[in-house]
Amino acid sequence: MELTKLHIVNYKNYGEVHCDFHRHFNLITGLNGKGKTNLIDAIYYLGLTRSYFNHSDTHNFKHDTDFMRIAGNFVSGKKKVSIAAKIKKKSPKVFEKNKKKYEKLADHIGLIPTVMIAPKDQQLIYEGSEERRRFIDSTISQLDSTYLQHLIEYNYVLRQRNQLLKDYGKNRSLDLSLLDIYDKSLVEHGNYIHAKRTEMILEMTPVFHEMYSKISGNSEVCDIQYKSKLTDQPFAELLLESREKDKILQRTSTGVHKDDIKFFNEENMIRYVGSQGQQKSFILALKLSQYEILHLRQNEKPIILLDDIFDKLDGNRVMHLISLLKDIDIGQVFITDTELNRLRLIFEELKYDFSLFEVKDDNVHIISLKDKEE
Ligand SMILES: Nc1ncnc2c1ncn2[C@@H]1O[C@H](COP(=O)(O)OP(=O)(O)OP(=O)(O)O)[C@@H](O)[C@H]1O
Ligand SMILES: [Mg+2]
Numbered sequence: 001m002e003l004t005k006l007h008i009v010n011y012k013n014y015g016e017v018h019c020d021f022h023r024h025f026n027l028i029t030g031l032n033g034k035g036k037t038n039l040i041d042a043i044y045y046l047g048l049t050r051s052y053f054n055h056s057d058t059h060n061f062k063h064d065t066d067f068m069r070i071a072g073n074f075v076s077g078k079k080k081v082s083i084a085a086k087i088k089k090k091s092p093k094v095f096e097k098n099k100k101k102y103e104k105l106a107d108h109i110g111l112i113p114t115v116m117i118a119p120k121d122q123q124l125i126y127e128g129s130e131e132r133r134r135f136i137d138s139t140i141s142q143l144d145s146t147y148l149q150h151l152i153e154y155n156y157v158l159r160q161r162n163q164l165l166k167d168y169g170k171n172r173s174l175d176l177s178l179l180d181i182y183d184k185s186l187v188e189h190g191n192y193i194h195a196k197r198t199e200m201i202l203e204m205t206p207v208f209h210e211m212y213s214k215i216s217g218n219s220e221v222c223d224i225q226y227k228s229k230l231t232d233q234p235f236a237e238l239l240l241e242s243r244e245k246d247k248i249l250q251r252t253s254t255g256v257h258k259d260d261i262k263f264f265n266e267e268n269m270i271r272y273v274g275s276q277g278q279q280k281s282f283i284l285a286l287k288l289s290q291y292e293i294l295h296l297r298q299n300e301k302p303i304i305l306l307d308d309i310f311d312k313l314d315g316n317r318v319m320h321l322i323s324l325l326k327d328i329d330i331g332q333v334f335i336t337d338t339e340l341n342r343l344r345l346i347f348e349e350l351k352y353d354f355s356l357f358e359v360k361d362d363n364v365h366i367i368s369l370k371d372k373e374e
Pocket of ligand 1: 011012013014030031032033034035036037038039059060061062063308338359
């Protein structure tokens with residue numbers, strides 16, 4: 001999948017911007033705070049119907065504006081598709097494909113496979129399990145729209161069940177038949193989610209091993225492992241067993257919303273033992289496995305957004321990573337860096353085609369287009 005044209009109106013620091021992109025490597029440079037990350041986040045938005053950084057749109061509208069628009073022209077082989085996101089404050093988000101409005105946003109997920117790699121990904125290692133579930137969910141959702149539907153419904157029922165438990169806390173009366181209905185529904189959606197997460201981690205593990213050894217160049221064993229209570233016991237039983245506890249806690253204490261993915265380095269949790277370099281390699285391997293799986297399953301190369309790559313790696317490692325990207329037959333890539341010449345030199349040395357952009361004065365200027373075919 002390849003983005004040829006992007007048009008942004010009122011997204012974060014941008015007023016109005018038009019860009020034409022290179023089919024392989026797009027290098028985005030500019031000083032701190034100029035809008036490099038915002039530019040690639042707008043691309044992510046078109047793929048996944050939301051920002052990678054802000055889960056709510058409140059902070060995405062350019063200050064003092066109340067609508068925003070992001071539109072892109074994409075090409076995949078001979079197919080062309082235009083996608084537009086039109087968002088007004090306090091109104092439902094509208095997404096259009098070839099000018100036709102989607103009935104549900106979820107129907108769009110998967111059409112433009114996208115993988116973002118950003119400094120924020122360190123949170124996958126350090127933060128709570130929610131970040132890790134989001135990672136696995138965003139991988140599966142891009143492949144399986146039924147999964148996303150189950151996830152949405154699971155979360156909806158979970159909120160209702162929690163509300164029922166809260167109400168019980170206040171007035172001490174509990175509608176058991178309603179609780180049974182919620183439990184049945186949670187089990188239906190939860191079992192699907194659990195099965196798909198199990199499958200995905202199984203599929204991802206060997207790809208991850210290969211990526212990790214390519215990135216780090218050594219043989220230490222890193223691993224990912226899916227942890228879910230549903231693996232050891234039927235979900236219906238778990239819910240029943242924890243009912244009394246849930247009534248005291250006034251929330252649902254068991255289910256796939258408690259799942260986690262554990263990251264290991266030689267049998268120890270990487271969070272505690274991994275050096276910074278190992279942790280960075282781990283995250284890169286994880287994200288590139290996501291890329292590989294989306295690619296293999298959909299027969300479509302996802303767009304890769306690499307934010308602040310030098311925050312992750314030194315010059316030699318960046319060079320190593322970029323040749324690795326080329327090795328794994330990457331499609332279109334967007335890379336941000338603060339220094340104009342640092343990336344340019346690497347790409348010139350590797351003799352790869354690219355376009356170089358500079359973000360300045362809330363606009364994006366093309367500086368050079370280096371293409372062998374020109
Ligand atoms: N909703 C908004 N309206 C206007 N400006 C915004 C909005 N949200 C963010 N900004 C501005 O966008 C800029 C940050 O942009 P971005 O994070 O893309 O910078 P960057 O070029 O990636 O910087 P760095 O090199 O530090 O990563 C900041 O100046 C911030 O004030
Ligand atoms: Mg940035």
